[in-house]
Amino acid sequence: xxxxxxAVPGFVAGGIACGIKPSGEPDLALLATDDRIPxxxxxxxxxxxxxxxxxxxxxxxxxxxxxxAVVLSSxxxxxxxxxxxxxxxxxxxxxxxxxIGVAPDDVLVCSTGLIGIPxxxxxxxxxxxxxxxxxxxxxxSRAARAMMTTDTKRKEAVARAGAATIGxxxxxxxxxxxxxxxxxxxxxxxxxxxxxxxxxxxxxxxSETFDCLSVDGCRSTNDTVLVLANGRAGAVDVHAFTxxxxxxxxxxxxxxxxxxxxxxxxxxxxxxxxRNIAEARxxxxxxxxxxxxxxxxxxxxxxxxxxxxxxxxxxxFLDPEGVxxxxxxxxxxxxxxxxxxxxxxxIAALAEHDIEILCDLRQAHGEATVLxxxxxxxxxxxxxxxx
Amino acid sequence: xxxxxxAVPGFVAGGIACGIKPSGEPDLALLATDDRIPxxxxxxxxxxxxxxxxxxxxxxxxxxxxxxAVVLSSxxxxxxxxxxxxxxxxxxxxxxxxxIGVAPDDVLVCSTGLIGIPxxxxxxxxxxxxxxxxxxxxxxSRAARAMMTTDTKRKEAVARAGAATIGxxxxxxxxxxxxxxxxxxxxxxxxxxxxxxxxxxxxxxxSETFDCLSVDGCRSTNDTVLVLANGRAGAVDVHAFTxxxxxxxxxxxxxxxxxxxxxxxxxxxxxxxxRNIAEARxxxxxxxxxxxxxxxxxxxxxxxxxxxxxxxxxxxFLDPEGVxxxxxxxxxxxxxxxxxxxxxxxIAALAEHDIEILCDLRQAHGEATVLxxxxxxxxxxxxxxxx
Numbered sequence: 001x002x003x004x005x006x007a008v009p010g011f012v013a014g015g016i017a018c019g020i021k022p023s024g025e026p027d028l029a030l031l032a033t034d035d036r037i038p039x040x041x042x043x044x045x046x047x048x049x050x051x052x053x054x055x056x057x058x059x060x061x062x063x064x065x066x067x068x069a070v071v072l073s074s075x076x077x078x079x080x081x082x083x084x085x086x087x088x089x090x091x092x093x094x095x096x097x098x099x100i101g102v103a104p105d106d107v108l109v110c111s112t113g114l115i116g117i118p119x120x121x122x123x124x125x126x127x128x129x130x131x132x133x134x135x136x137x138x139x140x141s142r143a144a145r146a147m148m149t150t151d152t153k154r155k156e157a158v159a160r161a162g163a164a165t166i167g168x169x170x171x172x173x174x175x176x177x178x179x180x181x182x183x184x185x186x187x188x189x190x191x192x193x194x195x196x197x198x199x200x201x202x203x204x205x206x207s208e209t210f211d212c213l214s215v216d217g218c219r220s221t222n223d224t225v226l227v228l229a230n231g232r233a234g235a236v237d238v239h240a241f242t243x244x245x246x247x248x249x250x251x252x253x254x255x256x257x258x259x260x261x262x263x264x265x266x267x268x269x270x271x272x273x274x275r276n277i278a279e280a281r282x283x284x285x286x287x288x289x290x291x292x293x294x295x296x297x298x299x300x301x302x303x304x305x306x307x308x309x310x311x312x313x314x315x316x317f318l319d320p321e322g323v324x325x326x327x328x329x330x331x332x333x334x335x336x337x338x339x340x341x342x343x344x345x346x347i348a349a350l351a352e353h354d355i356e357i358l359c360d361l362r363q364a365h366g367e368a369t370v371l372x373x374x375x376x377x378x379x380x381x382x383x384x385x386x387x
Numbered sequence: 388x389x390x391x392x393x394a395v396p397g398f399v400a401g402g403i404a405c406g407i408k409p410s411g412e413p414d415l416a417l418l419a420t421d422d423r424i425p426x427x428x429x430x431x432x433x434x435x436x437x438x439x440x441x442x443x444x445x446x447x448x449x450x451x452x453x454x455x456a457v458v459l460s461s462x463x464x465x466x467x468x469x470x471x472x473x474x475x476x477x478x479x480x481x482x483x484x485x486x487i488g489v490a491p492d493d494v495l496v497c498s499t500g501l502i503g504i505p506x507x508x509x510x511x512x513x514x515x516x517x518x519x520x521x522x523x524x525x526x527x528s529r530a531a532r533a534m535m536t537t538d539t540k541r542k543e544a545v546a547r548a549g550a551a552t553i554g555x556x557x558x559x560x561x562x563x564x565x566x567x568x569x570x571x572x573x574x575x576x577x578x579x580x581x582x583x584x585x586x587x588x589x590x591x592x593x594s595e596t597f598d599c600l601s602v603d604g605c606r607s608t609n610d611t612v613l614v615l616a617n618g619r620a621g622a623v624d625v626h627a628f629t630x631x632x633x634x635x636x637x638x639x640x641x642x643x644x645x646x647x648x649x650x651x652x653x654x655x656x657x658x659x660x661x662r663n664i665a666e667a668r669x670x671x672x673x674x675x676x677x678x679x680x681x682x683x684x685x686x687x688x689x690x691x692x693x694x695x696x697x698x699x700x701x702x703x704f705l706d707p708e709g710v711x712x713x714x715x716x717x718x719x720x721x722x723x724x725x726x727x728x729x730x731x732x733x734i735a736a737l738a739e740h741d742i743e744i745l746c747d748l749r750q751a752h753g754e755a756t757v758l759x760x761x762x763x764x765x766x767x768x769x770x771x772x773x774x
Contacts, residue, residue: 291766
């Protein structure tokens with residue numbers, strides 16, 4: 001039984017160490033259709049104006065709406081590398097195309113890692129041809145391993161939509177900080193979908209999953225989510241497919257949050273009762289992004305005053321004296337003021353690893369959930385030096 | 388020679404410990420006109436929807452455009468306290484009014500400290516009358532001391548505008564986090580200004596100083612800046628006054644940044660070459676607010692890739708391949724890619740306590756500066772528990 005992207009019939013994958021990472025860990029992954037026929041393809045990319053070279057190249061190659069392979073490297077983001085960087089990203093596609101026998105335009109490329117450093121192309125000139133010879137129907141996990149940067153675990157997910165399978169793999173910012181050069185995900189399916197339906201399904205799935213994971217809401221230089229549909233399982237209901245794709249992306253997003261190194265908490269901020277979904281998201285994100293809320297969670301402190309303050313400053317409409325806040329079901333704020341509660345119950349609630357902060361704005365029915373973590377010493381230690 | 392708010396003729400002040408803080412430290416400050424005649428008054432308040440009770444009461448009292456006194460307490464924010472909180476804030480004004488012989492509506496009130504806890508009014512019922520008997524023409528520093536929460540130093544400033552003097556005092560969020568319940572500042576002057584000119588001058592000074600200090604740009608439940616003008620020095624040029632008021636507020640803002648406990652760096656993010664001032668501010672704030680940029684600064688790491696990524700995601704327009712970035716004058720990024728530089732020079736630059744990150748977007752002439760700090764273990768330690 002293979003997992004992730006090779007759980008879907010018709011896809012092969014692999015991963016090796018080619019020498020991008022000084023540590024010698026796996027750093028090059030490849031995913032392709034087993035017959036080399038281009039699949040229908042869609043992608044969602046960072047909205048950052050400072051787009052990494054592989055993002056620029058993949059966007060151009062995706063204009064055709066099809067792709068036969070995705071090559072992914074970790075350890076170097078190939079971002080802020082200018083024209084030489086674009087040349088290097090295009091060369092990675094070309095090397096892959098030569099290695100598996102497809103057109104360069106049918107190859108997409110993703111990179112993740114440090115920003116501002118030229119790609120070590122010597123390693124890739126050797127590594128990509130080598131990896132092309134090692135693609136296998138059970139290679140999904142090796143590919144997922146080779147995407148990792150500071151991730152400690154592979155991230156894979158599978159779901160079904162009718163007769164079709166959807167398989168995905170991802171690497172997170174280990175610290176859940178999209179301003180690193182950061183999250184990549186590749187998804188395969190054997191569902192047959194029209195190109196624009198596939199793009200719409202992906203955009204919707206991303207908006208409800210990866211977009212609800214962020215610490216600060218901004219997209220990094222490299223963020224990319226790709227999906228390849230080879231059509232072998234035939235047509236599927238678009239709604240069922242979108243739901244299953246959302247399930248896969250949601251699982252990958254949760255795995256990213258749970259693998260945040262140094263984090264001692266997996267935190268779900270849920271806002272209900274907002275005037276609409278957009279305001280619910282704005283409010284949930286404001287609470288999740290708050291350094292002070294994250295510090296309180298690190299200290300197991302149910303300091304709801306900070307939550308209320310972030311809600312009030314978020315831009316979402318609310319009556320501060322009509323807000324209720326609970327931690328894992330223990331209500332500590334009702335009508336915007338301190339609520340009587342069982343002290344032992346709240347201590348027990350905050351001692352949990354998984355914390356849900358539920359905020360009811362009591363305006364209407366807008367709901368949204370954002371995943372985050374606490375802020376720990378280890379986060380700082382991980383990010384204070386790049387070397 | 389008195390400092391701060393009592394450096395201005397015609398104002399008296401004082402500060403005592405009345406028992407709000409369990410530590411027994413000073414926690415109650417009072418500022419008043421020496422003849423009890425209301426001065427022309429203006430204020431800028433938090434835009435947070437969750438406004439603390441003293442903000443609500445002060446806004447109402449300020450509708451008259453005049454005030455004879457400001458009472459300030461620290462240790463308890465009187466925020467998220469509902470109708471009882473408003474009653475308590477109004478009672479603080481009433482006690483002050485009774486103590487010094489003015490109308491309750493001519494007293495403004497500010498509080499700072501923990502959110503969601505009822506004010507210990509027993510302490511204030513005794514403390515305010517006591518403090519009213521201790522006001523003095525040299526009491527400015529005692530008042531500045533009594534406003535402090537986790538601040539380690541008093542924050543005072545004085546400037547001149549023609550024949551007039553402007554004196555100010557403030558308390559910062561020691562951690563530079565406006566989401567605490569947070570910054571308060573009171574300014575006095577003997578300049579004679581029409582009410583609306585005073586309000587305009589204050590709004591402009593705040594926008595260029597306190598508004599450019601934030602880590603996250605959102606205003607807390609309690610943020611308040613007040614100015615009282617008794618007119619004794621006669622009319623002044625409004626532009627000269629605004630400049631001097633900006634100087635006072637700027638000094639207080641810088642003192643806040645420099646007193647950020649746990650911070651090892653005082654950081655100035657300066658963006659030049661933006662299309663306009665608004666975009667320059669947006670871009671500078673995005674860099675200053677970035678947890679990852681702050682982590683890099685904590686590690687003396689000139690990781691300009693994170694700065695470029697934050698600029699690109701900020702919403703300000705730029706060509707990523709037309710951006711230059713330097714740290715204390717050492718250019719590490721030119722045209723959006725790594726720039727050759729002297730390694731010893733950049734190591735020396737990052738070892739400084741004061742760091743200026745200069746970002747040139749090379750679009751037009753919009754410039755802005757935002758002050759911030761690095762992110763340290765001590766920040767987390769200070770904020771993980773409220774008790």
